[in-house]
Amino acid sequence: MKNDNSDRKMDEKKFRRVNRRELLKLTPALVLGAFAIPGLQESLLKTGLGFSDWASARLFRRGHLATTFDDAEVAPFDKFPINGYDVDDPGVDLENWTLTVGGEVQTPGEYKLSQVQALPLVRQNTRHICVEGWDVIGRFGGARLSDFFKLVGADTTARFITVKCADDYYESLDMATALHPQTLLCYEMYDQPLTRAHGAPLRLQIPTKVGYKQAKYLTELKVTNVLDKVGYWEDQGYSWFYGL
Amino acid sequence: MSDAVIEIIRPAEKKIDGEEETPVVVARAVYEHPFIVRLCHWVNTVALFVMVGSGLQIFRAFPSFGAKIPQKDLLHWPRAFAIGGWLGGALQWHLTFMWIYMGTGVLYLGYQIFSGNYRQVLFMPRDIPGVWPMVKHYFFFGEKPLAREAYNPLQKHAYTTAIILGALSVLTGLAVWKPVQFSWLAWMMGGFHWARIWHFGVMWAILFFVLGHLVMVVLHGWNNFMSMLTGWKKDPEY
Numbered sequence: 001m002k003n004d005n006s007d008r009k010m011d012e013k014k015f016r017r018v019n020r021r022e023l024l025k026l027t028p029a030l031v032l033g034a035f036a037i038p039g040l041q042e043s044l045l046k047t048g049l050g051f052s053d054w055a056s057a058r059l060f061r062r063g064h065l066a067t068t069f070d071d072a073e074v075a076p077f078d079k080f081p082i083n084g085y086d087v088d089d090p091g092v093d094l095e096n097w098t099l100t101v102g103g104e105v106q107t108p109g110e111y112k113l114s115q116v117q118a119l120p121l122v123r124q125n126t127r128h129i130c131v132e133g134w135d136v137i138g139r140f141g142g143a144r145l146s147d148f149f150k151l152v153g154a155d156t157t158a159r160f161i162t163v164k165c166a167d168d169y170y171e172s173l174d175m176a177t178a179l180h181p182q183t184l185l186c187y188e189m190y191d192q193p194l195t196r197a198h199g200a201p202l203r204l205q206i207p208t209k210v211g212y213k214q215a216k217y218l219t220e221l222k223v224t225n226v227l228d229k230v231g232y233w234e235d236q237g238y239s240w241f242y243g244l
Numbered sequence: 245m246s247d248a249v250i251e252i253i254r255p256a257e258k259k260i261d262g263e264e265e266t267p268v269v270v271a272r273a274v275y276e277h278p279f280i281v282r283l284c285h286w287v288n289t290v291a292l293f294v295m296v297g298s299g300l301q302i303f304r305a306f307p308s309f310g311a312k313i314p315q316k317d318l319l320h321w322p323r324a325f326a327i328g329g330w331l332g333g334a335l336q337w338h339l340t341f342m343w344i345y346m347g348t349g350v351l352y353l354g355y356q357i358f359s360g361n362y363r364q365v366l367f368m369p370r371d372i373p374g375v376w377p378m379v380k381h382y383f384f385f386g387e388k389p390l391a392r393e394a395y396n397p398l399q400k401h402a403y404t405t406a407i408i409l410g411a412l413s414v415l416t417g418l419a420v421w422k423p424v425q426f427s428w429l430a431w432m433m434g435g436f437h438w439a440r441i442w443h444f445g446v447m448w449a450i451l452f453f454v455l456g457h458l459v460m461v462v463l464h465g466w467n468n469f470m471s472m473l474t475g476w477k478k479d480p481e482y
Contacts, residue, residue, distance in 0.1 A: 008250040012270060015252045019474040025279055026473065032290050032344075045333075048340020059425045066424045067431075081312040127436060129423065132331065133306035134315075135436055208424050237332040239339065244424040 053241040060243050062176055066207035069125040075136045077190045080198075083130065083211065085232055088197040090167035090217050097201050103162075103222035106153025113201050116185050119143035119151065123191070124182060126207035128214075129244060131233075140205045141188030146179045154223045162224060163204065166217035171204070171231045173213065177243065182207045185218075210242040249274045249480065274480045276394050276471050278361060284352040285472055291345040292454075294337055295413075296447060297327030301334035309441050342417065349410055364394050367404035371397035391481035406453045409446055416443035 010018070034040050082088055098110035123141040149156060161173040177183060186205035187194050194200040199216025206214050212233045234240045251272055256265040277285075300321050307317045328334025356362040374397030380386030382398070389396065395403065419429040419439035433439040461469055471477035 008248060009253050009267070009269075010250050010273075012252055012254050015273065015476070019470075019476055022279070022282075022474040022476065026282060026286060029283060029286050029290075032287065035294075045336040045340050048343065049336050051343065052339040056422075059422060061425060064425065064427075067427055067435075075311075079311060079313045127423075129436060130306070130312075131335070133302065133440060134308070134312040136312060233332070237336060239335065244422060 049237075049239055053239055056239075056241040056243045057174060057176070060174075060176055060208070060241075062180060066126050066182055066244070069127070069137050071125065071139070073137050074125050074139050074190075080128075080136055080138050080189070081130070081134070082197045084167065084197075084216065085169055085212075086167050090165075092166045092196070092200060092217055094201050097219075099202060099218060100220040101152050101222070102220070103224045104155035104158040105223050108152070111152070113187065115151065116143050116148060116187060116202065119147045121188075122182075122184060123188070124184075124207070126182065126205075128207075128211060130211040131238065131242070139190045140184060140186050141191060142184035142186035142202075142205060144181060145183045145185055145204075146181070148185055149179070149223075158223045159225050160223075160227050162220075162222045162227065162229060163215050163218055164220035165215050166219050169215055169217070169232050170229050171213060171215040172227055172229065172234075172240070173204075173206075173209075174241065177206060177208060180206070180208055208244055210244060212238065213242060249482075252478075271478050272480065273476050273478045274394075274482075275475050276364075276477045276480070277475045278355070278359065279475065280351065280355040280359075281361065282472055282475060284348040284355075287344065288348040288352070291341050291348060292450070294327060294341040295345055296451065297325070298334040298337035298341070299447060301326035301328040302331060302338060303444065305331040309437070309444075339421075342414075346414055349414065353407075365400055365403040365407070367397070367400040371400050374398075375401060393482060394477075394480075402453065402456065406450070406457075409450050409453065413443070413446045413450060416446055419443075 035044055098112055099116070100109075101111055102108045120143065121141055122144055123139065125137060125139050127135055127137050129135045145161075146156075148154075156175060156179060159175055161175065161178045162170070163172070164170050173183075184205040186199075186203050187201060189195070189198055194203060199218075202218045203216040204214045204218065213231070230240055231238075249272055251269045253267040254270050256267050301323070304321055304323065304326060306312070306315075307319055307321065308315055309318060310316050323329075326334065328337045356365070374389065377386065377389045378396050378398035381388050415429060416433060416439055418426050419433050420436065420443050423430040423436040423439065430436050430439050433442050467478040
């Protein structure tokens with residue numbers, strides 16, 4: 001190998017010039033330094049997170065179901081973590097509770113739990129994944145949100161669902177996820193009425209979303225094309241779509 | 245081109261009496277690293293740094309691989325050696341730089357395959373006989389085998405492994421990020437729970453490679469280091 005190219009020679013000065021030029025060609029990589037500039041960092045990361053959310057929405061498949069599990073694989077009820085952003089029991093008056101439905105629906109108003117329970121009951125053993133990284137397989141029961149949409153005459157061409165909760169938590173969902181067959185208005189866990197700590201009387205249960213999207217203690221549900229409020233954790237900087 | 249050794253010459257000066265001296269060969273050099281490879285190397289260096297730092301901050305939110313109840317922490321990683329400050333901040337870094345990390349990976353692999361430059365790094369069956377002599381040299385004071393090309397068999401093995409680990413870091417990461425949409429990936433790894441363990445393990449394997457890589461860079465000196473910046477390696481061993 002050594003003498004194969006002995007005829008190729010390069011002037012010392014030219015060699016230095018060539019080296020300098022090759023080094024300068026790498027300067028575009030320095031744009032990454034923008035992430036170190038405090039004024040730019042926040043908006044760059046927000047853009048990155050937004051791009052990930054955009055990609056997540058593209059990756060979401062309406063008919064693709066989350067894995068369901070045998071009863072034997074379900075964690076015991078007392079091993080199912082209780083996670084809230086504030087209190088475990090916001091003191092909901094379960095007797096007089098109603099869900100306020102509004103926005104792009106034909107019959108807005110107050111809906112009783114019995115009206116949700118009159119819809120077909122779906123029970124599913126699915127994996128609950130927390131943004132923190134832990135996961136647990138639980139058993140959930142409730143009505144499909146898409147069935148509830150038929151009841152209230154929701155305009156399913158609208159873009160978003162927003163919910164408000166008794167503990168002042170708030171969340172929003174994309175319509176595609178809301179219409180997913182495993183997305184439930186959940187009023188049961190382990191075939192028992194939802195306990196207060198788990199979000200009684202009604203919560204969202206969405207196996208295709210991370211935990212914080214699955215709001216508890218629902219009080220208000222709105223179908224809308226405009227997101228006036230995005231979500232409690234999203235406002236702290238978490239991803240909005242966070243589809244699994 | 246990449247293996248072409250050239251001679252660097254100092255041109256002859258014209259003497260007063262008109263006689264010319266013959267040019268002096270001052271060094272030899274070889275163009276080892278094409279531009280795309282160098283660009284990907286340095287951008288990926290930054291991306292990997294951010295991915296590991298933010299990944300460890302994400303891990304801090306639940307530093308365990310067991311159940312949440314009861315939670316048994318595996319290790320308490322110090323905040324000072326993590327990026328993002330808190331879980332949400334770290335996720336922003338992680339979900340932003342993963343595109344840069346994957347982008348350099350795809351660009352690098354595409355370039356290597358289509359340019360044929362992959363032959364420089366890909367560990368092939370013919371490299372197997374050369375592994376033991378290199379191990380003897382590095383670890384047991386054996387004689388240094390003759391260098392014939394940019395990378396010796398052991399280096400090729402290390403770099404090929406690193407590329408595979410890079411691909412695995414992406415695949416395990418996708419399984420953690422999208423265990424429902426990429427359920428087949430998560431299934432291959434034993435489910436979401438295991439995908440998270442694999443993702444963590446692959447990170448440590450990559451860090452182990454980086455450590456060895458940095459030791460070798462220091463041992464091989466300045467000309468070798470500069471070759472990853474300018475492409476040209478002065479006074480190669482072959």
